[in-house]
Amino acid sequence: MCSILGQYSNTNLIQVERFKCLNSLLSHRGPDYTKLVKGHNFIFGHNLLSIIDSDQKFSIQPYLQDGYSMVFNGEIYNFKEISAKLTHDGIECSGLSDSEVLFKSLIFYGLDKTLEILDGMYAFAFLDPKKGLFLARDKLGEKPLYWKKEKNSIWFSSEIKVLSRLSQKQVGPNLDNLDQFFYHGKIYGEKTFFEQVLEVEPGKYIHFEDPSLKPKTIEYWAVDDINQSVYKDISYESIMQGFKSQFIEAVKTRTISDVQIGLMLSGGIDSNSILRALLDFKRRDIPLFFANNLDYDSSEINFVESYLNFFRENFPDNQLNLYQDTQSKNKYLDSLEKFSWFHDEPIQFPISPQLFSLTRIAKENNIKVLLSGEGADELLYGYDRFFRTKGLINSNNKKDIIRNMYFGGGIGNEHLVKKLIVNKLSHKEDPQWIWLNKNISTFDFDTLQLIYSQKFRLQSLLQRQDRIGMANGVEVRVPFLSPKFVKFCNNLPINVKTESERRKKILFDFMENKIPKNSEVNYKKMGSTSFIISWLNSHMSRQYITKIIRHKWSFSKSYLDFKVVEKIIENHYDHGFRYTYLLWLILSLEFWQKSFINVR
Numbered sequence: 001m002c003s004i005l006g007q008y009s010n011t012n013l014i015q016v017e018r019f020k021c022l023n024s025l026l027s028h029r030g031p032d033y034t035k036l037v038k039g040h041n042f043i044f045g046h047n048l049l050s051i052i053d054s055d056q057k058f059s060i061q062p063y064l065q066d067g068y069s070m071v072f073n074g075e076i077y078n079f080k081e082i083s084a085k086l087t088h089d090g091i092e093c094s095g096l097s098d099s100e101v102l103f104k105s106l107i108f109y110g111l112d113k114t115l116e117i118l119d120g121m122y123a124f125a126f127l128d129p130k131k132g133l134f135l136a137r138d139k140l141g142e143k144p145l146y147w148k149k150e151k152n153s154i155w156f157s158s159e160i161k162v163l164s165r166l167s168q169k170q171v172g173p174n175l176d177n178l179d180q181f182f183y184h185g186k187i188y189g190e191k192t193f194f195e196q197v198l199e200v201e202p203g204k205y206i207h208f209e210d211p212s213l214k215p216k217t218i219e220y221w222a223v224d225d226i227n228q229s230v231y232k233d234i235s236y237e238s239i240m241q242g243f244k245s246q247f248i249e250a251v252k253t254r255t256i257s258d259v260q261i262g263l264m265l266s267g268g269i270d271s272n273s274i275l276r277a278l279l280d281f282k283r284r285d286i287p288l289f290f291a292n293n294l295d296y297d298s299s300e301i302n303f304v305e306s307y308l309n310f311f312r313e314n315f316p317d318n319q320l321n322l323y324q325d326t327q328s329k330n331k332y333l334d335s336l337e338k339f340s341w342f343h344d345e346p347i348q349f350p351i352s353p354q355l356f357s358l359t360r361i362a363k364e365n366n367i368k369v370l371l372s373g374e375g376a377d378e379l380l381y382g383y384d385r386f387f388r389t390k391g392l393i394n395s396n397n398k399k400d401i402i403r404n405m406y407f408g409g410g411i412g413n414e415h416l417v418k419k420l421i422v423n424k425l426s427h428k429e430d431p432q433w434i435w436l437n438k439n440i441s442t443f444d445f446d447t448l449q450l451i452y453s454q455k456f457r458l459q460s461l462l463q464r465q466d467r468i469g470m471a472n473g474v475e476v477r478v479p480f481l482s483p484k485f486v487k488f489c490n491n492l493p494i495n496v497k498t499e500s501e502r503r504k505k506i507l508f509d510f511m512e513n514k515i516p517k518n519s520e521v522n523y524k525k526m527g528s529t530s531f532i533i534s535w536l537n538s539h540m541s542r543q544y545i546t547k548i549i550r551h552k553w554s555f556s557k558s559y560l561d562f563k564v565v566e567k568i569i570e571n572h573y574d575h576g577f578r579y580t581y582l583l584w585l586i587l588s589l590e591f592w593q594k595s596f597i598n599v600r
Helices: 016-024 079-088 098-109 111-117 175-184 236-253 269-280 301-314 329-343 352-364 376-380 384-392 398-420 431-439 445-470 483-491 505-510 532-536 539-549 555-559 562-574 580-596
Strands: 002-009 033-038 042-048 063-065 068-076 120-128 132-137 146-150 153-157 204-208 216-219 261-264 286-291 320-325 369-371 475-477
Touching (some): 002 068, 002 120, 042 120, 063 098, 098 111, 175 398, 236 269, 236 483, 261 269, 261 352, 269 286, 269 301, 269 369, 269 505, 286 352, 301 320, 329 352, 329 445, 329 532, 329 580, 352 445, 376 445, 376 483, 398 431, 398 445, 398 562, 398 580, 445 483, 532 580, 539 562, 539 580, 555 580, 562 580
Parallel strands (some): 261 369, 369 475
Antiparallel strands (some): 002 042, 002 153, 033 042, 068 120, 146 153, 204 216
16 A cells, blocks of 8 residues: 556656655655656656565565566555466566566556456556556556646656646646536546546556557446346345355455554444454454544444444454544544645545544554445445435436436535536536436446446545545555455345345345344434534534635635525525535535645
8 A cells, every 4th residue: 555656758757856745745645665766758656555565575666677667556455366376377476565466467467467357456557668658446446546647748646636736837626527526525537626637437547658649548347347137046045145255255355464454433234244254253453443423413332332242242352442533623623624635635525534533543553454344335225315316206207317316415406506606517418427328227226326326426435435544544445345246246136235125135134143133224324424514504613614715715706606605604504494515515625725726
């Protein structure tokens, strides 16, 4: 786990000292070692967070051999199997580092075959002296990778902040797609919140044959490439056996490490399923990290304690240490300001600053790797919003279905967003809208919701997972998003995942007698709520928000219709309207503006 940065150019390579300064902006991602390599048409930089091959003998990057070069961020969980294959094929390989194994596989097997056999989360740049530069990203999008064309060069980076500082001209917000942010909290697809900065999408790689030529994008894996007829005539008992073996394998592979592993815990079944698996694996000292809430109504502490009491009773020899972070309003706002810098794009989820603070606690306790239960809801029909959307659609009208799925819970604010934003493209040009139109007849409605959520909304959650961890030099791994497990779950019939409004049916059945009875069956999915929502709904926040938006360099004054912003605030606090999430997004934009455009 680390950061990568590079320039590919036939003309003007950046000066080494300037490159070092840019690379230092990513040092939080890899505090253990820094190195750069320069060739005649490229310069690559790397910051290392040492997790596998902790003595770093074979992990130091960038790699350079016979004109080939590579710089890599992530973890390859099956690197030992690939190493054995390389050795069997007569290729010398120590097998001690996933970075070394990836580099040699790319040279000797080629990019396409290597991507086919990889199991991991990764983003890498591979320079072939004959074919040019390749930028590749993992199948689900766990690790980030961004690029930008700057004059006659191609630049890439693990984070956008470096690419926004390549020249003296300030890179501004992507105003053409700003409405996407208000509808979804993120701009999806290859575009980002920064103009001219693009994202390598999950399951794709980009080939730059020459810096001056138009690149080619290749999709090598797709989450929507599924076949639900595979298990059509298979018994539920057989499916359950497959689910059990696939889940256990996913958790086991994600625990490969030379350092201690902790777990991000919640009051739900997802993270506690992983904890139960770790206990069954005979893992003993398991540090647990939980973001608690000051707001009792949205706190999950009672559920967390219920699980822990059960596990401590059934596994008395195991040490389960729970570390909590409960923030005051002032501490939260301080975390929000700090995390806005690390997150790059405006923060979508109010819980994010608390999770950012939580990974800092993990780092203070010498934990470099955390497991997370993220992704289970997208795979196994875990969100209440799936049922709400279902209830909103009373017809088979395709336009009605697409609109409700695209806008989601923000469909009632569409008219306000249109007034807020002065210049914008039609939302019908957005990749989400295009994908829904293309696939509306391909899947049944429930499957359509799941795949849509995996393909788009999940990217917001994975961006959060990456940034909350790497801001503090902590790697976050997501067992539920093992590509093999994802394909297995997506191919399952929908009634295995949800039946009679029951969420995550197969996971609850699998965990029967392995967790406390009725621990979450009747528990409404809260989705990582934050006490800051209660604050935004009280008059205590009004003065704070009003002061921010009225600053002469505020985002609201610079890019939005300021009168509409003021009207939203007035209606929210004075007239009983509940524009809570809209207010949160405006607040998030203001902190982004302060971090990246105007430092006040």
